[in-house]
Amino acid sequence: xxxxxxxxxxxxxxxxxxxxxxxxxxxxxxxxxxxxxxxxxxxxxxxxxxxxxxxxxxxxxxxxxxxxxxxxxxxxxxxxxxxxxxxxxxxxxxxxxxxxxxxxxxxxxxxxxxxxxxxxxxxxxxxxxxxxxxxxxxxxxxxxxxxxxxxxxxxxxxxxxxxxxxxxxxxxxxxxxxxxxxxxxxxxxxxxxxxxxxxxxxxxxxxxxxxxxxxxxxxxxxxxxxxxxxxxxxxxxxxxxxxxxxxxxxxxxxxxxxxxxxxxxxxxxxxxxxxxxxxxxxxxxxxxxxxxxxxxxxxxxxxxxxxxxxxxxxxxxxxxxxxxxxxxxxxxxxxxxxxxxxxxxxxxxxxxxxxxxxxxxxxxxxxxxxxxxxxxxxxxxxxxxxxxxxxxxxxxxxxxxxxxxxxxxxxxxxxxxxxxxxxxxxxxxxxxxxxxxxxxxxxxxxxxxxxxxxxxxxxxxxxxxxxxxxxxxxxxxxxxxxxxxxxxxxxxxxxxxxxxxxxxxxxxxxxxxxxxxxxxxxxxxxxxxxxxxxxxxxxxxxxxxxxxxxxxxxxxxxxxxxxxxxxxxxxxxxxxxxxxxxxxxxxxxxxxxxxxxxxxxxxxxxxxxxxxxxxxxxxxxxxxxxxxxxxxxxxxxxxxxxxxxxxxxxxxxxxxxxxxxxxxxxxxxxxxxxxxxxxxxxxxxxxxxxxxxxxxxxxxxxxxxxxxxxxxxxxxxxxxxxxxxxxxxxxxxxxxxxxxxxxxxxxxxxxxxxxxxxxxxxxx
Amino acid sequence: xxxxxxxxxxxxxxxxxxxxxxxxxxxxxxxxxxxxxxxxxxxxxxxxxxxxxxxxxxxxxxxxxxxxxxxxxxxxxxxxxxxxxxxxxxxxxxxxxxxxxxxxxxxxxxxxxxxxxxxxxxxxxxxxxxxxxxxxxxxxxxxxxxxxxxxxxxxxxxxxxxxx
Numbered sequence: 001x002x003x004x005x006x007x008x009x010x011x012x013x014x015x016x017x018x019x020x021x022x023x024x025x026x027x028x029x030x031x032x033x034x035x036x037x038x039x040x041x042x043x044x045x046x047x048x049x050x051x052x053x054x055x056x057x058x059x060x061x062x063x064x065x066x067x068x069x070x071x072x073x074x075x076x077x078x079x080x081x082x083x084x085x086x087x088x089x090x091x092x093x094x095x096x097x098x099x100x101x102x103x104x105x106x107x108x109x110x111x112x113x114x115x116x117x118x119x120x121x122x123x124x125x126x127x128x129x130x131x132x133x134x135x136x137x138x139x140x141x142x143x144x145x146x147x148x149x150x151x152x153x154x155x156x157x158x159x160x161x162x163x164x165x166x167x168x169x170x171x172x173x174x175x176x177x178x179x180x181x182x183x184x185x186x187x188x189x190x191x192x193x194x195x196x197x198x199x200x201x202x203x204x205x206x207x208x209x210x211x212x213x214x215x216x217x218x219x220x221x222x223x224x225x226x227x228x229x230x231x232x233x234x235x236x237x238x239x240x241x242x243x244x245x246x247x248x249x250x251x252x253x254x255x256x257x258x259x260x261x262x263x264x265x266x267x268x269x270x271x272x273x274x275x276x277x278x279x280x281x282x283x284x285x286x287x288x289x290x291x292x293x294x295x296x297x298x299x300x301x302x303x304x305x306x307x308x309x310x311x312x313x314x315x316x317x318x319x320x321x322x323x324x325x326x327x328x329x330x331x332x333x334x335x336x337x338x339x340x341x342x343x344x345x346x347x348x349x350x351x352x353x354x355x356x357x358x359x360x361x362x363x364x365x366x367x368x369x370x371x372x373x374x375x376x377x378x379x380x381x382x383x384x385x386x387x388x389x390x391x392x393x394x395x396x397x398x399x400x401x402x403x404x405x406x407x408x409x410x411x412x413x414x415x416x417x418x419x420x421x422x423x424x425x426x427x428x429x430x431x432x433x434x435x436x437x438x439x440x441x442x443x444x445x446x447x448x449x450x451x452x453x454x455x456x457x458x459x460x461x462x463x464x465x466x467x468x469x470x471x472x473x474x475x476x477x478x479x480x481x482x483x484x485x486x487x488x489x490x491x492x493x494x495x496x497x498x499x500x501x502x503x504x505x506x507x508x509x510x511x512x513x514x515x516x517x518x519x520x521x522x523x524x525x526x527x528x529x530x531x532x533x534x535x536x537x538x539x540x541x542x543x544x545x546x547x548x549x550x551x552x553x554x555x556x557x558x559x560x561x562x563x564x565x566x567x568x569x570x571x572x573x574x575x576x577x578x579x580x581x582x583x584x585x586x587x588x589x590x591x592x593x594x595x596x597x598x599x600x601x602x603x604x605x606x607x608x609x610x611x612x613x614x615x616x617x618x619x620x621x622x623x624x625x626x627x628x629x630x631x632x633x634x635x636x637x638x639x640x641x642x643x644x645x646x647x648x649x650x651x652x653x654x655x656x657x658x659x660x661x662x663x664x665x666x667x668x669x670x671x672x673x674x675x676x677x678x679x680x681x682x683x684x685x686x687x688x689x690x691x692x693x694x695x696x697x698x699x700x701x702x703x704x705x706x707x708x709x710x711x712x713x714x715x716x717x718x719x720x721x722x723x724x725x726x727x728x729x730x731x732x733x734x735x736x737x738x739x740x741x742x743x744x745x746x747x748x749x750x751x752x753x754x755x756x757x758x759x760x761x762x763x764x
Numbered sequence: 765x766x767x768x769x770x771x772x773x774x775x776x777x778x779x780x781x782x783x784x785x786x787x788x789x790x791x792x793x794x795x796x797x798x799x800x801x802x803x804x805x806x807x808x809x810x811x812x813x814x815x816x817x818x819x820x821x822x823x824x825x826x827x828x829x830x831x832x833x834x835x836x837x838x839x840x841x842x843x844x845x846x847x848x849x850x851x852x853x854x855x856x857x858x859x860x861x862x863x864x865x866x867x868x869x870x871x872x873x874x875x876x877x878x879x880x881x882x883x884x885x886x887x888x889x890x891x892x893x894x895x896x897x898x899x900x901x902x903x904x905x906x907x908x909x910x911x912x913x914x915x916x917x918x919x920x921x922x923x924x925x926x927x928x
Contacts, residue, residue, distance in 0.1 A: 067873060068871070068872040068873025068874060068875075068910055069872060070872075197866075197869055198869055198871075200871070200874065201865075201866050201869055201870075201871055201874075202855045202858065202866050203855060204871045204874030204877055205849075205858060205862040205863075205865045205866050205870075205871065205874075205877060205881065206849065206850055206852070206853055206854060206855050206858055206862055207807070207808050207809025207810075207848060207849030207850035207851075207852075207877070207878065208808060208850055208854075208855055209808065209874060210808060211808070211811070211875065213802070213811055213812060214802070214806070214808045216806055222803070247792075265791065265792075265795070265799070265803065266799045266803050267791070267792060267794070267795040267796065267799050268792075336909055337875075337909060338813050338819055338821055338873075338875050338876050338907050338908070338909040339811055339812065339813050339821060339875045340812060340813065340814065340815070342812070385873070386873075386875075387811075387813075387821075387873050387875035387876075387909070388872060388873035388875065388909055388910045390909075416812055418815055419813075419814040419815055419816055419818075658869060662869065662872060662912070662915065663872075665911075665912075665914050665915070666872055666910050666911045666912055667911075668911075669911035669913050669914070670909070670910070670911040672911075673911065691814065691816055691818060692814060692816070692818035692819055692905075692907065693818065697907060697909065698911075699903060699904055699905060699906060699907055700876075700880060700903035700906045700907065700908050700913060700916065701899070701900040701901060701902065701903030701904035701905070701906065702900065702913070703896075703900065704913045704914055704917050706914070707914055
């Protein structure tokens with residue numbers, strides 16, 4: 001039987017973390033139900049989500065964590081609002097497998113939907129408020145409907161009042177979360193809907209915020225890893241003789257193809273991995289050539305998925321007045337977190353604690369259990385923020401690195417990846433190639449849309465059972481998930497457009513039910529997943545961005561062919577009012593002039609200016625946005641400079657307008673960087689984009705475009721994600737603006753100066 | 765690798781003045797300043813971003829200049845004092861440039877801030893009226909991967925306006 005965590009263990013193990021809790025929170029942690037049963041946090045139980053301390057401070061436990069996108073502040077607002085306590089009296093504990101409920105992974109624009117709609121954190125807080133009102137009614141001898149509550153104090157009409165602290169402070173609710181507890185109406189909101197400043201800003205600006213990189217555990221050692229120098233290389237031998245006598249070196253650790261060194265100090269570990277002689281066996285086959293890669297992937301065996309098929313597309317194409325075709329391609333891209341990933345693990349004979357910036361503490365707990373052989377109940381994973389991750393960066397893999405190295409020395413080990421480690425260790429955003437084809441009739445309407453996509457896949461999120469889905473897991477001998485080829489069957493059930501493979505302009509009919517955002521009835525979308533030579537995984541707007549780039553640029557090509565205004569023709573083929581509204585709102589904000597592209601400027605030299613638009617129903621129904629880009633193109637150098645962006649966004653009820661704007665603006669500019677320069681490169685054996693000179697990101701020192709946003713607030717709708725809407729549109733809006741200004745169509749991301757010049761030259 | 769062994773072997777306390785305090789650190793003199801600040805002194809401002817002086821996350825001020833501490837061996841510091849992001853001001857009393865960033869809510873993940881704030885401060889201390897082009901030049905190898913650019917530039921201009 002494994003030893004369970006005790007309260008003492010908790011405090012001892014989390015010394016670095018606990019100091020950031022308030023006194024009240026420490027009390028609550030001590031009283032909470034989880035320190036003794038790390039595996040049995042029951043999401044049905046209100047006490048799993050909420051605790052009121054004797055001084056009235058509230059601690060809420062959430063399985064959705066903040067990576068810098070403002071989720072800590074927004075969730076704190078949510079709890080304060082639903083519970084009717086001041087914002088400043090709520091503390092959150094985020095993502096700790098011994099304390100917080102298992103809410104899976106913080107990803108996919110799901111945190112707001114998960115915790116703000118009628119479930120989880122919101123429903124727990126609403127349950128808590130109702131329970132406290134019922135207790136107050138009994139204590140004050142009045143009926144609940146006569147009571148009012150504000151700032152954690154319940155008032156009776158007589159003037160009598162009682163505080164939450166008096167009602168329950170320091171005690172458990174001992175009740176289940178009530179799915180029917182009434183949520184506060186947005187009309188009554190006093191905390192939600194306000195631009196409350198993000199709680200982390202002062203600590204960040206003054207350099208006092210604790211990142212996972214800053215965790216120090218007594219007796220902590222430093223680890224570095226040796227990654228295979230070529231993709232797919234395996235360890236032939238490790239010769240330790242040159243490092244054995246280096247000062248501070250504790251141990252060389254080899255497990256199948258995983259190699260690392262533990263030393264007393266970081267500098268010693270960094271030197272030792274450079275000196276360590278590892279002989280590698282190269283992969284049996286070279287990497288596919290990058291220059292032919294998009295042709296290569298379309299020839300590979302694939303796992304096919306037919307998303308919609310009206311079965312009349314071929315006939316429509318044959319009989320159409322006009323048929324238009326185009327192919328778009330999108331490269332592998334890096335998460336490119338500014339901080340190379342870091343984790344700390346303390347693995348002892350009978351238990352493990354890992355401090356990690358993973359998006360997935362519970363799945364990571366499973367992986368660490370598998371990697372160390374320790375029972376699940378003996379593993380605790382504590383989230384501590386790292387640098388912005390934007391998806392599956394190397395945070396998971398470095399957590400495994402730390403666990404393996406710590407286990408080998410039975411002492412706490414901190415592992416810092418190098419920049420190159422990070423670039424070769426992470427799960428890239430997938431490369432894709434997308435074929436588009438439409439039939440257009442003589443009156444300028446699109447009558448059929450045919451889309452075939454090929455996306456690359458290997459590994460991915462480890463989830464609860466696949467540690468091999470990230471590099472360290474595979475190096476340690478665990479199998480990654482790979483593609484099993486499969487022929488498409490006809491779609492059944494309902495439309496699944498989570499990847500936005502289905503363009504917004506079709507009806508999206510499956511089994512007679514139409515879930516699309518558009519009006520084109522003849523439709524076919526076939527998606528192929530192809531085995532990737534590199535690990536892939538979610539990167540902000542995974543596949544949604546790639547697919548939307550292809551759809552929205554192709555729509556623009558159709559508009560140009562028909563000499564139609566890009567807003568008007570979109571509206572003509574849309575049916576979902578929320579997409580139509582954001583499209584109209586963005587156009588209005590930008591003072592959009594209704595006319596076809598390209599603009600009448602004809603000069604093929606000098607600086608050309610243009611504007612372009614794109615819109616999306618993110619994942620079909622998880623956020624709506626439209627983006628207008630205004631760009632300048634230097635036709636001599638091929639450089640694109642975006643001057644202004646105009647955003648319209650609808651993510652349902654807005655929790656924090658300033659926080660939302662921050663996400664929308666960051667998304668636009670990150671999307672611009674991905675559109676203009678970012679691309680993983682490789683030669684026949686290895687990835688060659690391994691630092692910030694070879695992987696091209698836009699720095700801070702650019703002429704920063706202005707961004708204006710209109711936020712459409714829909715208090716009556718369910719909350720949706722907002723962190724991935726605008727990034728989905730940037731490449732398409734910029735590409736369309738370049739076409740508008742120059743008449744040159746860009747169909748391959750990134751829009752490097754060379755590609756722009758080639759497209760300009762192809763205008764004839 | 766005899767030279768490496770030799771250098772790694774040299775361990776004697778080295779005085780180091782950081783944010784007004786003098787410390788004696790017992791490390792190999794070739795240790796990058798960043799590792800000393802982060803691992804020995806437990807400072808949180810300067811951060812390991814790339815270790816290649818390409819991103820700015822490890823930036824500190826030395827003699828008023830923004831310096832990349834990840835590639836600067838401790839031995840190259842001579843006797844100069846180091847100022848880190850936490851040396852500018854405190855959460856209770858932030859420096860004016862930190863206050864400008866707080867007012868503009870100019871961080872998402874915030875990992876880049878040593879590079880951003882200290883690079884801006886070094887430039888504006890020397891050239892309070894620095895032009896947009898001069899700022900762009902100073903920021904040409906400073907990264908913010910959350911792309912909080914609009915708010916960062918608003919914060920820099922807010923601070924700059926206060927210098928006038």
